[in-house]
Amino acid sequence: MSCARHISAIVDHACGAGIAPEAADHLATCQTCSARFAEQRRVLEGLDDELQRALAIAPSAAFARGVHSRIEQAPASSARVLWWSACGVAAAILLVIGINVMRSTDGVRPHPSGSAVQPPATAATAAPTVPVVPPGVDGRQDARRTERQVAHDVRRGPVHEGQTAALPAAEVLVPPDQQRAIAHLMRLVRNGTLDASRLPVSRQGESATPVELVVPPLTIEPIAVPDVEIPTSPVATGRNSQ
Amino acid sequence: MHESASRHLGSLVTLDASLEREFEERLHESSRLAVRVAYGVLRHQHDAEEVAQEAFARAYGRFSQLRDRTRFRAWLVRMTWRLAIDRWRSDRRRQAREQASFVPPPGATAEDVAASSERAARLWQAIDSLPEKLRIVIVLAAIHGHDVREVARLLDVPEGTVKSRLFLARKGLAQRLQCLVPDTSAR
Numbered sequence: 001m002s003c004a005r006h007i008s009a010i011v012d013h014a015c016g017a018g019i020a021p022e023a024a025d026h027l028a029t030c031q032t033c034s035a036r037f038a039e040q041r042r043v044l045e046g047l048d049d050e051l052q053r054a055l056a057i058a059p060s061a062a063f064a065r066g067v068h069s070r071i072e073q074a075p076a077s078s079a080r081v082l083w084w085s086a087c088g089v090a091a092a093i094l095l096v097i098g099i100n101v102m103r104s105t106d107g108v109r110p111h112p113s114g115s116a117v118q119p120p121a122t123a124a125t126a127a128p129t130v131p132v133v134p135p136g137v138d139g140r141q142d143a144r145r146t147e148r149q150v151a152h153d154v155r156r157g158p159v160h161e162g163q164t165a166a167l168p169a170a171e172v173l174v175p176p177d178q179q180r181a182i183a184h185l186m187r188l189v190r191n192g193t194l195d196a197s198r199l200p201v202s203r204q205g206e207s208a209t210p211v212e213l214v215v216p217p218l219t220i221e222p223i224a225v226p227d228v229e230i231p232t233s234p235v236a237t238g239r240n241s242q
Numbered sequence: 243m244h245e246s247a248s249r250h251l252g253s254l255v256t257l258d259a260s261l262e263r264e265f266e267e268r269l270h271e272s273s274r275l276a277v278r279v280a281y282g283v284l285r286h287q288h289d290a291e292e293v294a295q296e297a298f299a300r301a302y303g304r305f306s307q308l309r310d311r312t313r314f315r316a317w318l319v320r321m322t323w324r325l326a327i328d329r330w331r332s333d334r335r336r337q338a339r340e341q342a343s344f345v346p347p348p349g350a351t352a353e354d355v356a357a358s359s360e361r362a363a364r365l366w367q368a369i370d371s372l373p374e375k376l377r378i379v380i381v382l383a384a385i386h387g388h389d390v391r392e393v394a395r396l397l398d399v400p401e402g403t404v405k406s407r408l409f410l411a412r413k414g415l416a417q418r419l420q421c422l423v424p425d426t427s428a429r
Binding site: 048052054056059063067 | 298299419
């Protein structure tokens with residue numbers, strides 16, 4: 001009997017799938033399968049009807065009123081969101097303007113750590129006399145760290161006494177004693193006491209001849225380690241000798 | 243609507259008079275569809291209305307941005323479905339609602355009511371267990387007796403996709419409800 005071969009196709013057909021010609025021929029000729037097909041269709045249509053009945057609901061009379069009241073409530077929240085967005089945008093704009101003003105007036109931008117940092121070093125200003133400083137700590141700490149780093153390099157070999165490390169490509173730290181002087185000059189310029197144009201300061205991008213910042217080279221003194229006589233045996237103490 | 247909107251002239255989301263009228267028409271003609279779509283997920287009339295109202299309120303806010311207004315119904319159906327699904331997932335009282343959602347037909351006996359209620363509960367349980375893509379197709383096909391073309395238009399998918407999903411959904415339902423006709427010839 002070929003019914004078993006086609007039953008799956010016939011059930012699928014009842015569920016809405018297409019049917020192969022061979023199965024369709026069988027369905028047309030076999031009474032058992034056509035009855036089965038009709039029964040399956042009836043069951044599925046019953047499910048569809050039940051679902052349709054369950055979903056046959058109508059909105060209440062107050063539905064449109066509810067929509068209107070929700071619409072009336074919506075603008076307030078939108079306005080709040082817009083107000084906060086406007087505040088955020090304004091704050092961002094002020095921040096950008098502030099940074100630009102500082103850059104344009106000072107020529108020295110603030111280091112994240114609070115220490116004053118020169119603009120990116122040019123070939124002229126990047127004389128190998130200023131210590132390399134990693135960013136992130138205040139100037140004094142930077143200087144100490146640099147000394148330690150250089151001392152470390154001295155101990156390790158390639159850098160010798162009286163030399164300093166090579167400059168990085170990005171930033172050059174102004175030593176703390178000169179920071180104070182520069183800050184004082186900046187205050188005078190801001191107050192109007194001093195004419196900025198008379199200062200021998202060059203800004204990046206201008207045609208003026210860059211003035212090299214004179215920084216004394218950091219000299220690393222070798223640590224004098226006294227000769228200490230180390231006892232050869234750990235049991236050479238008074239208690240043990242008794 | 244126009245009055246309520248004109249009270250908020252200073253607010254941010256208002257439509258001009260012609261758009262207001264158009265939105266009112268859409269609200270009138272599509273509210274039943276939106277409520278039924280939400281009901282197909284939530285099975286609670288009050289919740290379904292709330293979700294549909296929320297969908298309309300959102301649609302109002304973006305109505306002026308909708309370029310092709312003829313697609314409003316499809317847009318609304320998808321938004322309502324998404325909101326209803328979100329609500330359904332977050333709603334912990336769903337089980338209790340399912341019990342209360344069945345409305346018996348008029349003139350039915352107590353036995354009929356009990357049997358119908360049980361059958362309806364099983365049917366909804368089976369529908370809930372279907373994948374979401376199949377579920378929305380079978381619910382939309384049951385609403386207003388939408389045909390394949392209309393369901394395809396509402397979901398913005400090809401008709402062939404709707405046909406195959408409808409087939410898989412029906413077969414899945416029949417398997418879950420154990421109402422596939424048995425293969426008697428195998429005996």
